[in-house]
Amino acid sequence: MGIIEAKDLVHEYIIRDEEGNVESIRTALDHMDLSVEAGQFIAVLGHNGSGKSTFAKHLNALLTPSEGTLIVDGMDVSDESLTYDIRQEAGMVFQNPDNQIIASVVQEDVGFGPENIGVPTEEIWERVEKSLKAVGMWQYREHSPNKLSGGQKQRVAIAGVMAMEPKCIILDEPTAMLDPNGRKEVLEAVHALNREKGVTIILITHYMEEVVDADYVYVMDQGKVVLEGNPRGIFSQVETLKEHRLDVPQITLLAHELQKAGLAIPDGILTREELIDALQKVADKRK
Amino acid sequence: MLRDITLGQYYPADSVIHKLDPRTKLFATLLFIISVFSFDGIVGFIVMTAFLFGVIALSKVPLSFMLRGLKAIMILLVIAGLFNLFLTPGQVLWSIWKIHITREGLRNAVLMTIRMVYLIMGSSVMTLTTTPNQLTDGLEKALKPLQKINVPVHEIAMMMSIALRFIPILIEETDKIMKAQMARGADFETGGLVKKAKNMVPLLVPLFVSAFRRANDLALAMEARCYVGGEGRTKMIPLVYHKVDRLAYVVVIAYFVLLMVIKVVL
Numbered sequence: 001m002g003i004i005e006a007k008d009l010v011h012e013y014i015i016r017d018e019e020g021n022v023e024s025i026r027t028a029l030d031h032m033d034l035s036v037e038a039g040q041f042i043a044v045l046g047h048n049g050s051g052k053s054t055f056a057k058h059l060n061a062l063l064t065p066s067e068g069t070l071i072v073d074g075m076d077v078s079d080e081s082l083t084y085d086i087r088q089e090a091g092m093v094f095q096n097p098d099n100q101i102i103a104s105v106v107q108e109d110v111g112f113g114p115e116n117i118g119v120p121t122e123e124i125w126e127r128v129e130k131s132l133k134a135v136g137m138w139q140y141r142e143h144s145p146n147k148l149s150g151g152q153k154q155r156v157a158i159a160g161v162m163a164m165e166p167k168c169i170i171l172d173e174p175t176a177m178l179d180p181n182g183r184k185e186v187l188e189a190v191h192a193l194n195r196e197k198g199v200t201i202i203l204i205t206h207y208m209e210e211v212v213d214a215d216y217v218y219v220m221d222q223g224k225v226v227l228e229g230n231p232r233g234i235f236s237q238v239e240t241l242k243e244h245r246l247d248v249p250q251i252t253l254l255a256h257e258l259q260k261a262g263l264a265i266p267d268g269i270l271t272r273e274e275l276i277d278a279l280q281k282v283a284d285k286r287k
Numbered sequence: 288m289l290r291d292i293t294l295g296q297y298y299p300a301d302s303v304i305h306k307l308d309p310r311t312k313l314f315a316t317l318l319f320i321i322s323v324f325s326f327d328g329i330v331g332f333i334v335m336t337a338f339l340f341g342v343i344a345l346s347k348v349p350l351s352f353m354l355r356g357l358k359a360i361m362i363l364l365v366i367a368g369l370f371n372l373f374l375t376p377g378q379v380l381w382s383i384w385k386i387h388i389t390r391e392g393l394r395n396a397v398l399m400t401i402r403m404v405y406l407i408m409g410s411s412v413m414t415l416t417t418t419p420n421q422l423t424d425g426l427e428k429a430l431k432p433l434q435k436i437n438v439p440v441h442e443i444a445m446m447m448s449i450a451l452r453f454i455p456i457l458i459e460e461t462d463k464i465m466k467a468q469m470a471r472g473a474d475f476e477t478g479g480l481v482k483k484a485k486n487m488v489p490l491l492v493p494l495f496v497s498a499f500r501r502a503n504d505l506a507l508a509m510e511a512r513c514y515v516g517g518e519g520r521t522k523m524i525p526l527v528y529h530k531v532d533r534l535a536y537v538v539v540i541a542y543f544v545l546l547m548v549i550k551v552v553l
Binding site: 060062084087088091092094096098099100101102103104105107108111112113114115116117118119120121124125128145146160161164 | 419420448449451452455456501504505507508509510511512513514515519520521522523524525
């Protein structure tokens with residue numbers, strides 16, 4: 001069994017009027033199935049309102065399912081007595097870097113999680129050092145978070161989660177508020193954690209470029225998983241993605257358009273190098 | 288413009304006073320303030336002055352920083368001094384027209400001014416040598432006994448440190464909203480007091496909305512990191528008394544006893 005198993009997961013937001021009567025019910029997750037193996041890098045794609053953030057909050061037991069089951073590392077999310085154990089195993093990084101840093105010194109913020117779970121003082125320092133080094137922020141340990149760039153703040157937030165030594169980290173649109181450089185920094189840090197520390201990563205995003213290096217991709221729309229597969233398989237279905245209001249990476253789109261125009265280019269081109277290779281082959285054939 | 292405000296006036300330096308435990312400094316400041324307001328007499332003030340300036344010298348904070356704190360209350364000092372000088376009844380020293388300066392008035396004015404100045408300088412020593420974080424930690428630990436009578440000491444300290452973290456962020460945000468509203472024709476500069484206050488509405492409403500949104504996000508992030516309040520928490524930087532602290536306690540108490548002796552004897 002995988003580290004995360006979602007079966008028939010349903011979540012409904014109940015909107016009540018002032019007297020507390022149910023006004024309407026909005027289904028954010030609609031019988032969703034998903035399974036993640038330990039150590040994988042998973043991406044969950046979806047446009048705004050597709051239910052991907054609601055799903056992310058379930059993984060951390062911030063929300064509980066209305067129907068169906070979600071098992072995180074063998075623990076049922078609906079079991080309230082396990083809430084804090086689940087939160088230790090599945091750390092969460094949010095979108096806004098400013099609103100998730102608690103302390104006014106970098107290293108003290110990273111120490112916040114371990115403090116909460118009652119780790120002894122010396123071990124807190126060890127964990128803080130390890131996690132800050134893992135995201136490349138060790139030299140900033142004494143700084144105030146206010147003086148860091150967005151990408152750096154987000155890396156501090158990731159270190160803060162790492163210090164709790166979770167098996168899995170969920171990143172809920174961690175790059176949405178960052179500039180391109182910051183986005184690259186954060187993704188590199190996340191990939192390094194996955195490669196070197198073997199942490200399972202679940203990256204929730206709507207940027208296609210961030211998905212290219214994932215092991216497996218889920219595409220969500222209207223609370224359902226509508227597509228799944230490896231990035232190449234997903235991106236070869238340009239038309240289907242468009243139906244779900246998602247864009248493909250520019251290179252993939254270019255390759256797709258060229259293919260439609262009659263060039264013999266294979267499906268699912270992901271990088272510039274692949275496209276150059278493919279075009280080279282086409283050119284060689286024509287000679 | 289708003290960004291220039293520096294919060295807390297911590298002056299980093301490598302001194303004995305900086306290294307003291309914040310609880311020691313809180314206690315010493317409290318005792319010093321009590322001493323300033325309960326003792327008088329020339330000898331007493333000589334002892335206080337010697338103590339205060341001795342500590343300032345030890346702290347390696349330039350005297351000009353200490354005096355900066357006094358600037359803000361200069362007007363208050365002058366007004367309080369003048370009231371004491373002219374309005375205290377007693378033995379008349381000089382009188383010009385209807386104004387009398389009495390012996391008691393002169394005494395009160397001088398005493399009052401010295402006390403206020405020493406109060407400000409004494410507490411400045413503490414705020415200049417202690418980071419806001421240390422201060423909240425110190426307060427939390429010093430007030431721990433109050434937890435027995437259901438005062439949420441840990442929560443208050445946590446709120447204080449979060450406030451300290453978010454003040455610069457909210458100041459920046461105020462700056463941004465102000466500029467955005469000014470670009471839409473809002474006017475924060477002209478008009479009388481009432482008009483100016485009214486003009487603040489388009490600034491305050493978005494600021495409050497955003498502050499609540501941030502609070503919500505932060506609460507979620509804290510929960511996600513297993514925060515459940517003070518119980519069962521360990522400290523990354525626990526407060527521990529060192530040798531210097533014990534020495535400092537001895538010095539401060541000796542100082543207080545000395546003042547009491549002087550008062551009784553003279």
